[in-house]
Amino acid sequence: MQQLTFSLEGMIVQEFEQNLDTVSSLDDPHKATQIIAYLVQKHNIKCIEIDEYIKKFKPRYIKALDAEIQRSSDFARAKGRQKDQLLHKLKLKAIKTLEINLGAFTYNLFCPDANGRIDPWTIAYLIYGTYSRNKAVLRERAQLLDLDLQDIRGYEIINSENCCPCCQKLAKKRYNKYNFPELPFHIGCCCSIAPVFTY
Numbered sequence: 001m002q003q004l005t006f007s008l009e010g011m012i013v014q015e016f017e018q019n020l021d022t023v024s025s026l027d028d029p030h031k032a033t034q035i036i037a038y039l040v041q042k043h044n045i046k047c048i049e050i051d052e053y054i055k056k057f058k059p060r061y062i063k064a065l066d067a068e069i070q071r072s073s074d075f076a077r078a079k080g081r082q083k084d085q086l087l088h089k090l091k092l093k094a095i096k097t098l099e100i101n102l103g104a105f106t107y108n109l110f111c112p113d114a115n116g117r118i119d120p121w122t123i124a125y126l127i128y129g130t131y132s133r134n135k136a137v138l139r140e141r142a143q144l145l146d147l148d149l150q151d152i153r154g155y156e157i158i159n160s161e162n163c164c165p166c167c168q169k170l171a172k173k174r175y176n177k178y179n180f181p182e183l184p185f186h187i188g189c190c191c192s193i194a195p196v197f198t199y
């Protein structure tokens with residue numbers, strides 16, 4: 001199960017996690033993301049799992065993008081604005097080849113601004129999404145155990161609409177009733193769990 005660890009400069013970790021806990025119970029993703037983005041910038045908060053994701057997948061992305069550029073005869077011919085648009089498309093294509101890809105979030109993580117700064121909203125959303133998903137799954141597990149339903153055979157994974165290959169693969173696995181799926185599978189994973197009944 002993906003749990004988040006943080007490294008902070010101007011704030012103690014415990015304090016940030018308390019804030020995160022309060023903010024994620026707001027049930028308003030937009031407001032929560034806004035507050036976390038503010039904290040991330042103010043206290044220079046780094047999420048270790050996000051940094052590790054970049055470290056692991058950005059080199060693969062660069063390689064895939066290189067291959068896409070080599071393969072595209074249109075790109076070699078294109079000029080100016082058209083070339084920029086084409087490059088954007090090739091970047092999205094390269095991201096799709098990654099085993100774990102977070103769509104637009106991966107794009108924002110891998111393409112920082114001119115100062116090398118990653119959009120704080122992206123960081124904040126990934127922190128909020130992963131943290132609240134993790135909490136929701138723990139809550140669901142406790143509720144299902146509480147109910148002690150005799151007819152539960154196991155669990156299945158419900159993939160989100162834009163799921164990555166990693167999640168699609170894990171969703172094919174069978175989970176028996178004693179083997180509660182460890183969700184979220186990775187940062188930004190939106191998969192959910194549904195019980196499977198014997199009747």
Ligand SMILES: [Zn+2]
Nearest residue numbers: 164166167189
């Ligand atoms: Zn995934």
Ligand SMILES: [Zn+2]
Nearest residue numbers: 167189190191
């Ligand atoms: Zn997932």
